[in-house]
Amino acid sequence: MQTIKTYLNISYYLKKYLGKLPFPPIHPATGEKLKPEDLEPLFAKELVRQEFSLEKEIAIPKEVQEIYALYRPTPFLRARRLEKFLGTPAHIYYKYEGASPAGSHKLNTALPQAFYNKKEGVKMLTTETGAGQWGSALGMACNFFNLACKVFMVKISFEQKPYRKVIMQTFGADVTPSPSDTTEIGKKMLEQYPGTSGSLGMAVSEAIEVAMKNKEAKYALGSVLNHVLLHQTIIGQEAIQQMEKAGEYPDVVIGCCGGGSNFAGIAFPFLAQKLAGKKTKTRFIGVEPKSCASMSQGKYRYDHGDTAKLTPLFMMETLGCDFVPPSEHSGGLRYHGIAPLIAFLHHEGLIEARNYDQKEIFASAIDFAKTEGIIPAPESAHAIKATIDEALRCKKENKKETIVFCLSGHGMLDLKGYEDYLSGKIK
Numbered sequence: 001m002q003t004i005k006t007y008l009n010i011s012y013y014l015k016k017y018l019g020k021l022p023f024p025p026i027h028p029a030t031g032e033k034l035k036p037e038d039l040e041p042l043f044a045k046e047l048v049r050q051e052f053s054l055e056k057e058i059a060i061p062k063e064v065q066e067i068y069a070l071y072r073p074t075p076f077l078r079a080r081r082l083e084k085f086l087g088t089p090a091h092i093y094y095k096y097e098g099a100s101p102a103g104s105h106k107l108n109t110a111l112p113q114a115f116y117n118k119k120e121g122v123k124m125l126t127t128e129t130g131a132g133q134w135g136s137a138l139g140m141a142c143n144f145f146n147l148a149c150k151v152f153m154v155k156i157s158f159e160q161k162p163y164r165k166v167i168m169q170t171f172g173a174d175v176t177p178s179p180s181d182t183t184e185i186g187k188k189m190l191e192q193y194p195g196t197s198g199s200l201g202m203a204v205s206e207a208i209e210v211a212m213k214n215k216e217a218k219y220a221l222g223s224v225l226n227h228v229l230l231h232q233t234i235i236g237q238e239a240i241q242q243m244e245k246a247g248e249y250p251d252v253v254i255g256c257c258g259g260g261s262n263f264a265g266i267a268f269p270f271l272a273q274k275l276a277g278k279k280t281k282t283r284f285i286g287v288e289p290k291s292c293a294s295m296s297q298g299k300y301r302y303d304h305g306d307t308a309k310l311t312p313l314f315m316m317e318t319l320g321c322d323f324v325p326p327s328e329h330s331g332g333l334r335y336h337g338i339a340p341l342i343a344f345l346h347h348e349g350l351i352e353a354r355n356y357d358q359k360e361i362f363a364s365a366i367d368f369a370k371t372e373g374i375i376p377a378p379e380s381a382h383a384i385k386a387t388i389d390e391a392l393r394c395k396k397e398n399k400k401e402t403i404v405f406c407l408s409g410h411g412m413l414d415l416k417g418y419e420d421y422l423s424g425k426i427k
Helices: 010-018 045-052 062-068 080-086 107-119 133-144 155-160 162-170 184-192 200-213 226-232 234-246 261-275 340-347 358-372 378-397 415-422
Strands: 006-008 057-059 076-078 091-096 124-129 148-154 174-178 217-219 252-256 283-289 299-304 313-318 352-356 402-407
Touching (some): 006 226, 006 234, 006 261, 010 226, 010 261, 062 107, 076 234, 080 091, 091 234, 107 133, 107 226, 124 133, 124 200, 133 148, 133 162, 148 162, 155 162, 155 174, 162 174, 174 200, 200 217, 226 234, 226 340, 234 261, 252 261, 252 378, 261 283, 261 340, 261 402, 283 340, 358 378, 358 415
Parallel strands (some): 091 402, 124 148, 252 283, 252 402, 283 352
Antiparallel strands (some): 076 091, 299 313
């Protein structure tokens, strides 16, 4: 297959074929439409340019392509044993992003973000992480490009997934459980929410505070924003080529949703073809945890991306920036809102939303592990549950459909969740 050399920009397709774009972000102080220069104190200038870009595609830097070559293209596999187990006429394929050195899809955006910041003279990147997959990826990317890395890890995940902390530290990152007493915002959160297990919104606030106080630092985000979703489209672009080799095309594309980067990565390239009228039958399903279902249960309105309200206001489907989700094992999906682009697509009826509880997704994860031999991350298990449901629908309706989902990470460091499920401790 051909090497992917550009990222695909879904905003170009929305403007050209739908004639609409999401509502723009708003500056929290002025109440006016956000300008690119408003984001430059936090992000590298090239990333800000990509955030607002309406170009059809954006070139992947040679330096980033060279590191992508360590693991891309990632495997694209047919789950024949799962099909047989379910007795379904459907063909099930999965794109396995857990094959990356960081164990998830997050490295796809960590590398270009680290590269652009290094190129602009930045010395340190700060960030937050839920389950630790994003923190691990950014720590690895910062190591490759010789940057310091400061990670605020949601407290419950810091406690539940200690070995992800070890991965970050192995690559030189400094990891702090959030909320912490190392920032002013963290101290306020500890006072306001005593005994809290933390949230991604709180961790975002702490990471932004540190970046804003350090002239040599910038902030990096692992999901939600346009430029992050853009970088992940390498997943779906590869999948399109791999499906051509298989001689099939998906009737259904499925991905789990926290902030939305994994779902965008697998879905946006296929959606671009649908918007352009090339393939019109495909459905797209974003899958959330029932306890933090921003698409399914949130309101479509302007909201902040963090608890302390330091970020711009984004038009998104949100449960509220002060929402603190339960301490579930799907730490990477415990975010109060969904990416503005994905919220827009859902609001326009171009994608579907579905949500499940912990017991359902762990049961599906174990079925997948027993049949396909891969223990998936709890986040990815949401996509597996929806895939199984779609496959059983095909069985009931006697339809031979093709289902594609993104297995965005492995679960080898999430075994505490599996242990709790198998011992009956999962609520």
